[in-house]
Amino acid sequence: MNYYLNIGTNLGNRRGNLYRAVVALTLQAGNIATSRIVASKPWGYHSNNEFLNVGVLVRSHLQPHDMLQRLQALERKLGSGSHRDEQGNYADRVVDIDIIAIDDKVIDTPTLQVPHPRMHLRPFVLQPMAELAPAWRHPVLHATAAQLLERLSQQD
Numbered sequence: 034m035n036y037y038l039n040i041g042t043n044l045g046n047r048r049g050n051l052y053r054a055v056v057a058l059t060l061q062a063g064n065i066a067t068s069r070i071v072a073s074k075p076w077g078y079h080s081n082n083e084f085l086n087v088g089v090l091v092r093s094h095l096q097p098h099d100m101l102q103r104l105q106a107l108e109r110k111l112g113s114g115s116h117r118d119e120q121g122n123y124a125d126r127v128v129d130i131d132i133i134a135i136d137d138k139v140i141d142t143p144t145l146q147v148p149h150p151r152m153h154l155r156p157f158v159l160q161p162m163a164e165l166a167p168a169w170r171h172p173v174l175h176a177t178a179a180q181l182l183e184r185l186s187q188q189d
């Protein structure tokens with residue numbers, strides 16, 4: 034399966050955080066592909082700390098929930114705590130690894146939603162996705178990442 038991930042960081046040595054996460058994924062999964070780094074303002078909350086994000090394509094035979102567990106363990110290993118504050122709002126983070134898509138699968142469970150339910154609202158997810166997988170089409174919205182990015186820019 035092709036797993037499309039997005040890694041974000043807005044605390045500490047952000048480039049170093051991305052590098053450590055990509056190296057750890059490479060050690061676990063072998064050959065991976067990465068997008069260019071995208072800088073963005075925090076999405077969904079206020080912070081003075083700008084994010085750096087990178088898209089990653091991982092090919093794996095792991096089942097989706099097993100992959101999710103490995104990614105969450107990797108986040109903890111890299112020093113990331115909860116991504117939410119006491120009120121349940123987004124918070125700054127050392128490393129956040131999200132599964133954005135898995136081929137053309139649609140998964141909707143309490144612990145995993147694929148494609149990511151807010152990917153079409155986030156340029157910092159769509160730009161790397163368009164770079165890594167230009168032919169991929171959202172299985173629900175029936176559009177490529179580039180088309181979703183264009184729709185989003187027209188709304189601004």
